[in-house]
Amino acid sequence: MTRVITIFLFSLGFLALSVRELVARGGVSRPRTVISHSGLAPERAEAGLLLLQYASRTLPQYARVALVKPRGRWDDAGMLAVAHGQLPRQHAVPAGDMPDFIIAIDAPLEDPHFEKIYEAPAGSIWKRVR
Numbered sequence: 301m302t303r304v305i306t307i308f309l310f311s312l313g314f315l316a317l318s319v320r321e322l323v324a325r326g327g328v329s330r331p332r333t334v335i336s337h338s339g340l341a342p343e344r345a346e347a348g349l350l351l352l353q354y355a356s357r358t359l360p361q362y363a364r365v366a367l368v369k370p371r372g373r374w375d376d377a378g379m380l381a382v383a384h385g386q387l388p389r390q391h392a393v394p395a396g397d398m399p400d401f402i403i404a405i406d407a408p409l410e411d412p413h414f415e416k417i418y419e420a421p422a423g424s425i426w427k428r429v430r
Contacts, residue, residue, distance in 0.1 A: 332346060332350065333346050333349040333350065333353075335349065344422070347420065347421045347422035348405055348422040348423070349386070350420070350422070351403065351405075351420045351422045351423055351425075352367075352382075352383075352386040352387065352403065353386070354418070354420065354425075355387060355390075355401075355403055355418075355425055356386060356387050356388065356389060356390070358418075359387075359389075359390055359401055359425070360390075360400075361389045361390065362389075362390065362391055363390045363391065363399075363400045363401055364390070364391050364393045364397070364398075364399040364400045364401070365383060365387055365390045365391065365392055365393070365399055365400065365401045365402070365403065366379075366380075366383070366392070366393055366394060366395040366397070366399040366401070366402045366403070367379040367380065367382060367383035367386075367387075367392065367402075367403045367405065368395045368402060368403070368404055368405070368409075369404070369405045369406055369407065370404050370406075370407040370408065370409055370410065371406060371407045372406070376394060376395060379405070380392060380393075380394055383403070398413075398428070399428065400427070400428050401425060401426065401427055401428070402414055402425075402426045402428075403423060403424075403425050403426075404423050404424050404425075404426060405422060405423040406422070406423055407423075408424060409424070409426050411426075412429075413428055413429060414426035414427060414428055414429060415427055415429050
């Protein structure tokens with residue numbers, strides 16, 4: 301009988317912790333992106349996905365687009381892989397291939413060949429000036 305009571309109390313404690321975590325993450329709601337309710341701080345990653353979603357809808361089809369972190373250029377290969385997955389209508393290219401558009405994450409782009417056309421909390425979209 302003591303075993304049953306112990307299991308019941310631990311189950312009740314686990315349920316209370318689960319409800320607390322659910323409330324801390326915003327409760328039951330429809331997520332805006334696939335990572336809206338994941339991890340401890342999904343806001344930054346969610347903002348990046350929303351920027352890429354906006355770019356996918358608004359940039360011209362087959363436009364050459366590069367996704368970069370101006371302050372973290374060591375991660376360009378990873379950013380190219382993300383761009384391939386999140387920009388299905390555009391042609392993702394490395395930043396060195398002179399793209400038509402650059403999506404800069406976390407910092408402004410400092411390149412005189414590009415002008416800013418959109419600003420978001422996660423970054424900005426830049427268009428090449430011809």
